[in-house]
Amino acid sequence: MIPPRHSYLEASARARLAGILDAGTFREFCGPRARQTSPHLPALGMPVAFDDGIVVGEGRIDGRPVLIAAQEGGFMGGAIGEVHGAKLAGLIERALDIRPDAVVLLLDSGGVRLHEANAGLIAMGEIQRAVFDARAAGIALVAVIGGRNGCYGGTSIVARSCDVIIASEEGRLSISGPEVIEAVEGIEEFDARDRALVWRTMGAKHRRLIGEIDILVRDDIDAFRDAIAGHIGDSRPMDLDALEAEHARLVDRLSRFRDAADGRDVWARLGVNDPDRVSDIEADEFNALVDALEGARR
Amino acid sequence: MERLEFRFAGRADAPAASDGEALVGVVGSGNLEVMIEQVDLGGECLVTVDTSINGFVETWESVLRDFMERHRLGNVRVSINDGGATPAVVALRLDQALANLGKPPR
Incomplete structure (x- = not known):
């Protein structure tokens, strides 16, 4: 049921x-x-x-x-x-x-x-x-x-x-x-x-x-x-270290994806094998995908 | 905008006010919100309508009178903010508000 x-x-x-x-x-x-x-x-x-x-x-x-x-x-x-x-x-x-x-x-x-x-x-x-x-x-x-x-x-x-x-x-x-x-x-x-x-x-x-x-x-x-x-x-925490880490993350992201023309290009560079499918999958499958990507990055 | 106020005699044996309230609907195009409060009005019913559409006082009067007579209400204050709802929608919201009176909010 x-x-x-x-x-x-x-x-x-x-x-x-x-x-x-x-x-x-x-x-x-x-x-x-x-x-x-x-x-x-x-x-x-x-x-x-x-x-x-x-x-x-x-x-x-x-x-x-x-x-x-x-x-x-x-x-x-x-x-x-x-x-x-x-x-x-x-x-x-x-x-x-x-x-x-x-x-x-x-x-x-x-x-x-x-x-x-x-x-x-x-x-x-x-x-x-x-x-x-x-x-x-x-x-x-x-x-x-x-x-x-x-x-x-x-x-x-x-x-x-x-x-x-x-x-x-x-x-x-x-x-x-x-x-x-x-x-x-x-x-x-x-x-x-x-x-x-x-x-x-x-x-x-x-x-x-x-x-x-x-x-x-x-x-x-x-x-x-x-x-x-x-x-x-x-x-x-919301302190100077957290703020500087966030700024560093944004600078890195900008240089990484600056020339990406579409969300799908960004997802492909993040390691998503089939970016065209991302829009279609349910939340559970999507979260498994995110976990796999974040696990691979660690 | 137009503000309309209506007073209805209410039923003679209306129950005493119990401080209950219900709010249903959301103000938007073609929609309205209705708040019903149980207050001591000496048995009367009081309705205040703020509507974005002018010139429909007779229609409001008919819909509200029908509502009051169907449910034989007393000691209630009805307050309406209207974004141009049709009479049928108004009647449904009034019934919905009354059905929710005394129930926990959902």
């Missing part, structure tokens, strides 16, 4: 939270009844959401206390406005006071909400600072990407500043989105309608192979839950 799967991609932010946290442990901060809605959207003739598109609160995973946020990708593409950003920054800042075993961020966002861009950009700076303060205090931050909007713009910087990133193949991670790159560089450089190209460039498998995300899971809420549970309390 095939066990039932509950798609993380298809689930709402609240359903993702319910599936990831231990049953009955969630306590929401600043919930919908507080009606802390965007002060900017009504001026533009746009509807608001009671939670401004993000759910924040505390709960438990395997009995361990966590702070957790879930962006609702269905509302304005999960984009960060003033209230949404303040809720996220406030949640991460709270970690310094209560020292949870982890801060878990379920990201599903195109970045800053352009309708309230200045407030959104300031919020992004505050979130970024809160992330680094929490990491400096040794609190583990876990970023999770598997929603329809992927993780773009400032949200992608937040994700890469966390200790660990967990994603499904459906997740994408990039600063600029496909349409932005096409608009700026031209369709010959990047055809945003070529979905396979988009996934070979920004998709989670590519990001895993080049070392920008840590864990790839299948699109299943339980699979995400298990991966998150395995990294609670798993904080990585």
